[in-house]
Amino acid sequence: MKHTAARTRVLANRALLRITTRVQEGLKEATRRPDRGDISTTTVIIWVAAVTGAVLIAGTIAVVISKYNGKLNGL
Known part of the structure; x- marks a missing residue:
C-alpha cells in the first residue's frame, strides 16, 4: 500500500x-508578445449573434x- 501512495x-x-x-512558458510568451491575437469583444458578439440567429x-x-x-x- 505504501508503494502505491509513493507512486x-x-x-x-x-x-x-x-x-x-x-x-x-505561457506567461513569458504573453509578456514577450502582448499582441498574440486575442479574440476581440466585437468578434465574440458577432459569433454569439450568428449562432443565436441560426438556432x-x-x-x-x-x-x-x-x-x-x-x-x-x-x-
Missing part, C-alpha cells in the same frame, strides 16, 4: 511540475414543420 505522489509531483512549467431559424423551421406535418404529407 501516486511522484506522478502528482511530475504533473504539477509540467503544469507549472507550461504556465510559466432561432432552425427552431422556427422545426415548429412550422411539426405544426403542418399532416398537411405536408400529401405534397
Whole structure:
C-alpha cells in the first residue's frame, strides 16, 4: 500500500511540475508578445449573434414543420 501512495505522489509531483512549467512558458510568451491575437469583444458578439440567429431559424423551421406535418404529407 505504501508503494502505491509513493507512486501516486511522484506522478502528482511530475504533473504539477509540467503544469507549472507550461504556465510559466505561457506567461513569458504573453509578456514577450502582448499582441498574440486575442479574440476581440466585437468578434465574440458577432459569433454569439450568428449562432443565436441560426438556432432561432432552425427552431422556427422545426415548429412550422411539426405544426403542418399532416398537411405536408400529401405534397
